[in-house]
Every structure is written in structure tokens, then in C-alpha cells.
Amino acid sequence: MREESDPATSESAASVESVIERYLDGIEAGNSRKNYRSVLIGWEAWLREQTDVTTLNAVTVMHCRRYARRLKELVRDGDLRASTANTYYAYVRAFLGFCVADELLDTNPAKSTRATDELPEDHGDRDRQFWKRKQRNAILTHVDRRAAKARTGGSEREIRRALRDRALVALLALSGVRGGEVFAAPADERRTGLTWNDVDTDANAVRVFGKSREYEYAQLPERASAALVDHRERCDPADASWPVFPTGHGPSRRRAVEAELGARGWSDEEVDERCESAPLSTVIREERVAPPSLTTNGARSVMKRLCADAGVDVRGEYLKPHGARRGLGHELYASGHAELAQSALRHVSIETTHESYSDIRAAETARQVDRVLKRD
Template identity: 45%
Template sequence: MNERPPSRGRNPRDYTVEEAVTRYLDSLNSDGSRKTMRTPLNRFVEFCERHEIAAPGELTSGDIQDFGYELKEDHRDGNLKASTANTYYDYVRAFLGFCVRNEMADQNPAKTDRGQEYLPDDTGDRDAQYWTTEQRTQILNYVTQRLDWALDGKIDVDPDIAYRDRTMVVLLARTGARGAELFNDLKDRERTGVTWGDVDLENAVLYVFGKGRKHNQEVPLPKSAREVLDRWQRKADPPSDDWPIFPSWSYKARRKNLEDEIGSKVVSLRFEERGDVLKTEFLDELLEEYEVAPPAISKERARQIMKQLTDEANIDVDDRHGYLTPHGARRRLGADLYAAGESERAQDALRHNSIETTHEAYSHLNTKDTADTIDEVLEEIE
């Protein structure tokens, strides 16, 4: 590889991560390699910026471990294959090796066991979950029944929570939206969850911060999704467009949002005035008074809710997950559209960059069709 050393007269330690990535890509002989590695390494640059890591020499094995954990989270959410996540990590390790050789860093933290601890195991897509059509029907029926029970007081569940959870399941099942697009990512300050300002019921669109960090990606809202969103919005009556569609009911998290906005001293003084009002109710009153939105539920919390709902609905899920995962709904929707001969509609619904990506994701359906056709032809001949 034709490595070009840092410019003469400039201390290699002064190069930012972004500058170092640019120099590394420039050093590659192949245009194809540059094109392939640019997106993953730009992602690493963004990671470093979010974590306020200015130069390659500042990186530790703990930082690289955090990057590996983000890759694992993306894999868990269905945004990256395990093989892709591991490849992205390999690109970062190669880049940091370049930094060491060109005196921009003393060591390569991506070579350590700690750095690689959280990388997903590359077992292929054999264990990727697809909700079955029956499971989808079961969970949709259950969350509707659960809401009715909550409204009638037959179960000890807050109706607002039942509304929220039903809306969550319907959006997952009917839109193909990714969990990372709907919920709060505690490791990414830009992914704070969808709000009511992101909903356009008239034009049947939900705007999300999509894969590839693209703002305002359009998620189509079929009638079933629009109806539950409209019903939940009228019930929630959010005071502003900043209010999350899937709010957290954690007292600690909601109070922290208020304290971050108006100061902990002001909040403490106001709480001295609450009298006999329950602290949770008083906190909600303050959030509305100061127009401070509560946080959205996290991706992890959404997975916990789906596990709880799967158990309550007595749905048998015989795989390594043991419950209906958020991304399994997206795969089921894509498979249904693809199997119906609507490959381009599947691409649109899943927002794949190319039809090739859609074909690759559902190639097993073509294989099954081919196998069935072989059986039919041979039966006629024999």
C-alpha cells in the first residue's frame, strides 16, 4: 500500500480523526477500496465527534469497545448484518494501524480483546427472526384487547400505557420502521425518538431519522397505522409537537428532563408547593406548564415491552430471542410484499437504497419458490 506520511513541518499528533481518515483513504491504491471504506470510516468519524475524541492518539480500548457496542446495537436492531458489523470494525482497525505507522498514535486499540468484546458473532442470517403471519395477528389482537381491558379497569395497566404500547406494535407491524428510528438511542444524541411533529396523517407519512443518518426519511403510514396514531394523539393531547409518540413513564427520567431545562433548584422549589398532589401527577403538571417534553422510551425498553407483551399474549417464539423482536416485524412485512411479487414496493416500504439490497434480503424466498417449482416439474415428468 502506498502510504503517504504526514506533511513535513506538521506534528502528526495534531491531525484530527477526520483528517487522518482522509489521508488514509488517499493512501489506498484502489478506488474501489476507497469507495467501500469511506462510509464505515465516516461513521467512525461521527462516533469520535459525538464522544469528543479529537485525535487518533486519544482513542483508548474503551472507546473502541463503545464503538463495537454501537455496531452490535445496530445489528440487534436489524440495521447491520453481523458480518457487516465485523467488517466495519476491521476497517477501523486497519485505519488505526495506518495511524500508528504514521506516528499519529502510539498503539492500535482496535487490536485488543477489550475493543472487540461486544462485536456480534458472525453466524450469518440463519437465526434472523421473521414474525409469522399468525404471530403478527396474535400480537395485534392482544394489544387491542389489552387496551380495552385497561379502559374497562379489568387489568392494572394505565390506559395511556396501553394506548402507547398498542401504537408501538401497530407501527412496527404495519410500517417497516426500524426500532432505532422510532425510539430513543441512549448512545446517540441525535436519535431521541419520533415526536408528534414527525407525523403527517393527512399525507400518510411519518418522518424519521433514518439509516445512514438521513433526516426526514418518509415512512408510509397505511390506514391501520394512521387510525391508531390518531386515536392515541387525541387521547394523549400532547401540549406541543416536541412530545414523543412513545413517552417514557420513568419518574426519574422525566424529572431529569425538567431539571435539565429549568434547573434542579427551581424544580425543588416548585415541588415544595405540591401539597397533597401525587409527585408523579405534579411532575406531569410541571412538564406541561414549562412545555418540557418527557423522554421517549429507549430501544432497550421497547425490547423489554415486546418481551412482556409476547409473554402476556402466550405467543410461542421458538428461537434464540424467545420473544417477538421489533425488527422481526420489519422482516415479516418485507417478506409479505416480496412474496406477493411486489419487490419494488418492498424496497420502498423498507427504504432500501437499491432493489439489489431487497433481493439479497429475501433471496431465500426465491430459493424456496425454485425448489417448489422443481418438485412440480419433476412430479409431472415422473
């Protein structure tokens, strides 16, 4: 048993971030270190943002339970596979186990059944959604028609919204990006949403903060590029650092104005007076306040609305953002273009692509076996 010490001077009172770095230094395999770093940094950011916990000795079973519940939510929303969610939790549990071995903690809170009971059950890939070609074409056609209709008789606000939504759907459907790479994730301070600085329509590419927590370039097919060009011309961002998909949520936009003008030295009274002097959109543009990006939850709400309007039904649900990526890869792989699927989805190796679409490989193997047996 460790000797009792003053919490203010104990190593267990060290920041979670600093102990993570110590733990990572001891992992010899480069790929393993990279994978652990990505997950643990994300967990530390979630812990700090959602629970205000920054020191190791403040981490409890309930924090681990809440993290497990958050992973379950991501699986339910289609942003994570159940197997991946369980792997993420295992990384956190292993880190906290290291803390016990290093006598920084007495027990591992992540091992408690109260916490692990909240983890999603892994039933394999049976329930993973992917956009089928017919569904993808239906939603793309709908947003195209909606944009054309808005342009002929809609208000300026309706036109901007329709063009934003068309660009959003086209980017998801055709580029292979993840939702967390282009929309803001409140629990991750580094995922603040795609900006116009990240979009290069001339090179048909967008720069995204990838799953590896490094910047990567995703391919941008012509139809998605054209939709983004139309969207940019209409919304006319005051600065290239502004988000590609700004939120339309009024309170969030107001908070952004208050925070930015307050940081510039404006008093609360001056901010209120300015916000009451003109529409918020005018204040944002004239004062050059970058509006907040649409969040991942906000993007799901957009897709729910668009699918309902278009009459696109997916077994009683809607087309989830991450299902677009899976659908694109599925179609490319099934068409015999495994390497193209790997490139479009930015998989590190072709083995990852083969594993992701093992169902297609199995079906093709079955067809070949049938052909051989019929000849016999």
C-alpha cells in the same frame, strides 16, 4: 518511527471528528464515502458519549474492545446482523489504519485480538428473528383489546399507556421502520426519537432519521395511522416537537425537568419546590418541558411485557422491534411483491431486497426445478 512531539501540539491530538473528515475526503467512490461516513460518525458519537474520548491519541485497545462488545449487544438484541456488525468494525479498523499510515498513530488499536475477540460471530442469517403473520396478528389483537379495555374502565394513566403501546406496536408491525429510527439511542446524539412534527397521518407517512443518517419518509398504513391519531388525541402533546413515544421512566423525566428549568435560570431549590408541588406529569405539561423519548432499550422492555401479557412466545424470547421490519418484508417478498418490499423497507436497490430474502428466492427456485423435473 515518528519523532516525539508535544501532545498538545501533535496532530495525533486532533479531534477524532476532524480526522474522520480528512479520511472521508480521500475516498473517491460516492457510495463508499456515504457508507463509511454513516458508520464512522456513529462510532465517533458513541466514543464521545460512552468514553469521553474526543481526540485521536486517546483511542486505546480497550475502547475498541468496548465498541466490539457494543456491536455484539446490538446483534444479540436483533438491531444488527452479525455480518453488518463486523462490517462496521472493519470500517473503524480501516480508518485507524489510515491514521497509522498518516503517522497520526503508532499502532492500530482496532487490530488487537483483545478487541476483535469481542466481535459477534457471523453464522449467516439462520438466527435472525422476524415476526410471522400469526405472531404479528396476535400482538396487534392484544394491544387493540388492551386499549379498548382501558378506555372502558381504566385510569387516565392506564388509558394513555395502552394507547401509546398500541401505536408503538402498530407502527413497528406495519410501517417497516427500524427501532433506532423512532426511539432514542443514548449513544447517538442525533437519534432522539420520533416527534409529532415527523408524523403526517394525512399523507400516510412518517419522517425518520434513516440508517443512511439522512432523513427519509417511511410509509404509514391506515391501521398504524389510526392508532397514532388515537394516541395523539389522548396524550395531547403540548408541542409538536414532543416525542411520539415518551418514556414513563420517572428519574429520566425528572432529569429532563431539572435540565430544562435549570437552563431557564431556575435555582435547584426552585426546581425541587416546583417538582414537589404537583405530579411530575403536571409539571412537565404546565412548564412545557418536552419529556424524553422512549429509548431503544425501553422499547424492547415494552415488547417483552406485551408479549408476556399476550402469551406470544418466540422460542423462549419475545418479538423484537427489528423483527417486525424483517417480517413485513418477508411477507411482501414471499407474496411476489419484491418491488413493494423494497419500497416499504426503503432499500436503495432491488438487489438489496433480493439479497435480504435470498432464502425465499432459493425456495421458489427449488419449486420450479421440481416442476421441471417432474415433467421430464
